[in-house]
Amino acid sequence: MTALELSLTVPGRVQATAVADRGQVVAVIGPNGAGKTSLLRAVAGLVPAVGDLRVEGRSWVDLPVRERAVGMAFQGQLLFPHLTALENVAFGPRTAGAARDAARRTAQDWLDRFGVGELAGRRPRQLSGGQAQRVSIARALATDPRVLLLDEPFSGLDVGVAASLRVELARHLASYDGVTLLVTHDAIDALTLADVVWVLDDGRLVQVGPPREVAAAPLTRHVARLVGLNVLTEGDRFLSFSPSSVTVSPAEPAGSARHRWPGTVTSLAPHGDAVRVLVSGEHELLADVTPAAVAELELAPGREVWLSVKETAVRGYVAETGTGES
Amino acid sequence: MGNNAGVTSVSSPGQPRLGRPPLVLLVPAVLAVLLLTVPLVSLVADTPWNRLRAQLSSSAVREALWLTVLASVATVVLCLLLGTPLAWVLARVDFPGRSLLRAAVLVPLVLPPVVAGVALVTALGRTGFVGKPLDEWFGVTIPYTTTAVVIAHTFVSMPFYVLAVEGALRSAGEEYDAVAATLGADRWTTFRRVTLPLALPGVLAGAALAWARSLGEFGATITFAGNYPGTTQTMPSLIYTELQSDPLVARTVSMVLLVVSIGVLVLLRNRWLTRP
Numbered sequence: 109m110t111a112l113e114l115s116l117t118v119p120g121r122v123q124a125t126a127v128a129d130r131g132q133v134v135a136v137i138g139p140n141g142a143g144k145t146s147l148l149r150a151v152a153g154l155v156p157a158v159g160d161l162r163v164e165g166r167s168w169v170d171l172p173v174r175e176r177a178v179g180m181a182f183q184g185q186l187l188f189p190h191l192t193a194l195e196n197v198a199f200g201p202r203t204a205g206a207a208r209d210a211a212r213r214t215a216q217d218w219l220d221r222f223g224v225g226e227l228a229g230r231r232p233r234q235l236s237g238g239q240a241q242r243v244s245i246a247r248a249l250a251t252d253p254r255v256l257l258l259d260e261p262f263s264g265l266d267v268g269v270a271a272s273l274r275v276e277l278a279r280h281l282a283s284y285d286g287v288t289l290l291v292t293h294d295a296i297d298a299l300t301l302a303d304v305v306w307v308l309d310d311g312r313l314v315q316v317g318p319p320r321e322v323a324a325a326p327l328t329r330h331v332a333r334l335v336g337l338n339v340l341t342e343g344d345r346f347l348s349f350s351p352s353s354v355t356v357s358p359a360e361p362a363g364s365a366r367h368r369w370p371g372t373v374t375s376l377a378p379h380g381d382a383v384r385v386l387v388s389g390e391h392e393l394l395a396d397v398t399p400a401a402v403a404e405l406e407l408a409p410g411r412e413v414w415l416s417v418k419e420t421a422v423r424g425y426v427a428e429t430g431t432g433e434s
Numbered sequence: 435m436g437n438n439a440g441v442t443s444v445s446s447p448g449q450p451r452l453g454r455p456p457l458v459l460l461v462p463a464v465l466a467v468l469l470l471t472v473p474l475v476s477l478v479a480d481t482p483w484n485r486l487r488a489q490l491s492s493s494a495v496r497e498a499l500w501l502t503v504l505a506s507v508a509t510v511v512l513c514l515l516l517g518t519p520l521a522w523v524l525a526r527v528d529f530p531g532r533s534l535l536r537a538a539v540l541v542p543l544v545l546p547p548v549v550a551g552v553a554l555v556t557a558l559g560r561t562g563f564v565g566k567p568l569d570e571w572f573g574v575t576i577p578y579t580t581t582a583v584v585i586a587h588t589f590v591s592m593p594f595y596v597l598a599v600e601g602a603l604r605s606a607g608e609e610y611d612a613v614a615a616t617l618g619a620d621r622w623t624t625f626r627r628v629t630l631p632l633a634l635p636g637v638l639a640g641a642a643l644a645w646a647r648s649l650g651e652f653g654a655t656i657t658f659a660g661n662y663p664g665t666t667q668t669m670p671s672l673i674y675t676e677l678q679s680d681p682l683v684a685r686t687v688s689m690v691l692l693v694v695s696i697g698v699l700v701l702l703r704n705r706w707l708t709r710p
Binding site: 173190247 | 609610612613614615616617618619620623627628631632634
C-alpha cells in the first residue's frame with residue numbers, strides 16, 4: 109500500500125517525484141549538495157516547498173511542521189542540552205498530550221528498546237556519539253510518526269559504533285510500519301537497511317530501484333564510486349565493470365581487449381589486500397592492482413599508463429524509463 | 435626544552451618566548467589601572483566605618499534605599515515580562531523593518547540619560563503626547579511619582595536586557611525550535627520548554643545588567659520624576675543631594691552602592707557567566 113506520495117520542489121535545491129510503500133525503508137543517496145537533506149526537510153515542512161505531498165492519503169502540503177506526523181533524527185542529533193535523555197524522548201509524547209508519568213514510561217520504553225535505558229538520567233553532553241544517536245532515534249520514534257526521517261544517522265560515529273547501531277536500526281526498522289527516509293553517504297547503509305534507493309544528483313531524482321539493482325547498474329558516477337564500480341556511458345548505454353577486472357599496463361596493450369584507455373595515475377590508496385589506483389584520462393577510472401604490480405610498473409601519481417578491460421567483465425545496460433525522472 | 439619545546443613544554447606554559455612586554459604598552463596599561471582603581475580605593479579608605487550604622491539609619495537614607503530596591507526590582511520584572519517577548523520577536527520573527535526596530539529599541543542605550551528624561555516628560559508629562567489624555571480622561575498623572583521612577587528606570591535598562599537576551603536566543607539556535615516542531619510542539623510550548631531554558635544564562639545576565647543599570651540611574655529619573663524624599667528620591671539622587679550638604683553621608687551611601695555593584699559582578703562571574 110502506497111503510504112507516501114511526493115512531488116516536491118524546493119526552489120534552487122531539489123525537485124523530486126516518488127512514492128514509497130508502508131513499512132518501506134528508502135535510502136536517499138547522492139553527493140553533497142544533491143538535495144538530500146533539503147528533501148527530508150521539505151517532507152518535515154522545515155523548508156518551504158511547492159508541489160504535493162500525501163501521507164496515507166492525507167495531504168501534508170498545507171500542514172505546519174507540528175501537525176505532520178514525522179519523526180526526525182537530525183544530523184548532529186540536536187538533543188535538547190538542558191533535558192535528560194529521558195526528558196528528550198518524553199518531549200514528543202508530552203506535547204501530544206500524554207500525562208507526565210505516561211510520557212516518561214513511553215520514553216523509558218523507547219530508551220530500553222535502543223539499549224540505552226540505563227542512561228535515562230544523563231544529559232546529552234554526558235553521552236557518547238553512539239548513545240546520543242540512539243536517544244535521538246528513540247526521540248523521533250516516540251511520537252509514533254507515520255514518516256521517519258533519518259538524516260545521516262551514522263555520520264560522525266566510530267566505524268565499530270556505526271556498525272552495531274546499523275544492526276540495531278535494521279531490527280527496529282523491520283518492525284516499523286511507517287515509511288522511513290534515510291539519508292546516507294554510505295553504500296553499506298543502502299545495501300543493508302533499505303528496500304528502495306532514491307539516487308539524487310544535482311537536485312534531481314535520477315534513479316529509483318532496489319539496492320541490488322542500483323548497485324549493479326548505477327546511473328550516476330557518485331553511486332558508481334559508492335559501490336566501487338567504474339561506470340562509463342556509450343550513447344544511451346551504461347557500461348559498468350569492477351576495478352579488479354581492469355588491467356594496468358605501461359604501454360598500449362596488444363591483446364584482444366576492446367576497451368582500452370590511456371591516462372595518468374592520479375592517486376593510489378590501499379584497498380583490502382590490493383592497491384586502488386585512480387587514473388584520469390578521457391574518463392576517471394579505478395583499477396585494483398597488487399602491491400607487487402605497483403612496484404613492477406612503478407605506479408606513482410603522474411605516471412602515464414594504459415588501462416584495459418575484457419569484454420566479458422563489462423556489464424552493459426540502458427537507463428530504464430519510469431525511474432522517477434520527470 | 436630548547437629544540438623540542440613543542441613536545442615537552444609542560445614546565446611553564448605561562449611564559450611564551452615572545453619577549454618582554456614593551457613599555458609603550460605597559461605604561462598606558464598601568465595608567466588605566468590607576469584611573470579605574472584609585473577613586474574606588476579612596477572611597478573605601480575614606481568611608482567613616484565607625485559611624486556607618488548611624489548614618490545609614492537616617493530616615494532619608496532608609497527611604498532612598500527602599501525606593502531604590504523597589505524601583506530596581508520592578509524594573510527587572512518589567513524587563514522580564516516585556517523585554518523577553520521583544521527579544522524573542524527580534525531573534526525569531528522575520529518581518530520587514532526588523533533591523534530598524536532593533537535600532538530604535540537600542541537607542542536608549544546610547545542616549546544621554548537627561549535626554550531620556552526630557553523625552554519621557556514630552557511623552558508622559560501633564561501636557562505630553564500620552565500624558566495629556568491620561569490626565570484628562572483618567573485623572574492619572576505620572577511625572578514626579580514613584581511610577582515615573584520605575585518607568586524611567588525601565589526605559590534606560592530595557593535595552594541592556596533585550597540586547598543580552600536576543601544574543602542568547604540567537605546563539606541558542608533556531609535548530610532546536612525546528613526539533614521541537616517536529617516533535618509536535620507549538621511555538622508557545624517551544625518557547626517555554628526549549629527556547630527560554632536554553633537562553634536562561636542570557637536572561638539572568640540581562641536581568642543583572644538591567645538591575646545594575648537601574649540601581650545607578652540618575653539623569654532620566656531626576657529629570658522626569660524629580661528628587662522628592664520618600665516618593666522619587668533614589669540612592670543616586672540622595673547622594674547628589676547630600677554631596678552638597680553632608681559629603682560624609684554621600685560617601686557612605688556611595689560605599690553601599692559600590693558593595694552592591696561588586697556583589698553583582700561576583701555573582702555574574704561565579705554563577706551565571708561561566709555556565710555553558
